[in-house]
Amino acid sequence: MVTRLDLDGTYSPIGLVGKILKAEPNLKIPVPIEDLALQLDIAEIKTLTTEGFEGGLVTDETRSVGGILVKAGVSRQRRRFTIGHELCHFLIPFHKPPKTGQFLCDRAGMRSWDVKSKNSSKKMEAEANRFASLILMPPPQLRQLIDAKRYASLTTVLEIHQHFDVSKEAAARAFVEYNPETIAIIIARDGKFVRAYKNIQFPWIILNTGDPIPAISLLHSYRDRGHASDSDSTDSEYWVDTYGGRQVSAMYEQILLQSNGFAMIQLKVLQPDEDMYDADADLTAKQRYQKSQARWRR
Numbered sequence: 001m002v003t004r005l006d007l008d009g010t011y012s013p014i015g016l017v018g019k020i021l022k023a024e025p026n027l028k029i030p031v032p033i034e035d036l037a038l039q040l041d042i043a044e045i046k047t048l049t050t051e052g053f054e055g056g057l058v059t060d061e062t063r064s065v066g067g068i069l070v071k072a073g074v075s076r077q078r079r080r081f082t083i084g085h086e087l088c089h090f091l092i093p094f095h096k097p098p099k100t101g102q103f104l105c106d107r108a109g110m111r112s113w114d115v116k117s118k119n120s121s122k123k124m125e126a127e128a129n130r131f132a133s134l135i136l137m138p139p140p141q142l143r144q145l146i147d148a149k150r151y152a153s154l155t156t157v158l159e160i161h162q163h164f165d166v167s168k169e170a171a172a173r174a175f176v177e178y179n180p181e182t183i184a185i186i187i188a189r190d191g192k193f194v195r196a197y198k199n200i201q202f203p204w205i206i207l208n209t210g211d212p213i214p215a216i217s218l219l220h221s222y223r224d225r226g227h228a229s230d231s232d233s234t235d236s237e238y239w240v241d242t243y244g245g246r247q248v249s250a251m252y253e254q255i256l257l258q259s260n261g262f263a264m265i266q267l268k269v270l271q272p273d274e275d276m277y278d279a280d281a282d283l284t285a286k287q288r289y290q291k292s293q294a295r296w297r298r
């Protein structure tokens, strides 16, 4: 069983998660995050009553013990993510709250992902999010699930959401990051762009928050709330910068409708030779990735 002694001297999210996984080789999935927090010297997990915040951490200067606070009434998945986030603040001694002894984390902080930010508060929030994502979706198990699929699909995002007991958005973000294909997932609400997650190969997305989703999108005609749509070709110039970056030969979109007017749109860029004839149809995503890498090394 992992203890805080095992984590001594480790100050990065990935380092901490690596050590936890090493000490807990049989960690259950979904990860029992509350038990894990209690095991790592969190004394209690209580309801947060301060308005406007998602979570909090009460601790002392020496971090001998901590108490995690979670906003009342949130979904189980959001609660799990917040506990992971606050646990990270507790485990990294460099994470210091503006007010002595108490962290309060809001929704904006929970969406901060730039671990290289010069702003120390944004950086701490990004690290805490990174830790929460990594511990709830341990990379070895997440990769295994993604690599077993032949194609990137929003159906897999739903599978990750259920398998790891994380929110659909947390699942989408991790799915995009680990996917060997060139993909992005746009979060839309009421037909408008909210935000997007893309992997580094994917070109620059030209939509900004509040922009209408392009009229050509399947989003405007798709009605099946229960299932992700089929993949359909779309015109890349409505979505990405096709001039500044590299040319996009073919793009496909897929839609997943959610509740409260939310939807996810997966955009996928195909490589030129995949576009015409798919000679690699029987390969797994991992094999395709290795093959495409080999092509660049030639």
Ligand SMILES: [Zn+2]
Pocket (backbone or CB within 6 Å): 085, 086, 089, 103, 104, 105, 109, 124, 125, 128
């Ligand atoms: Zn925080």
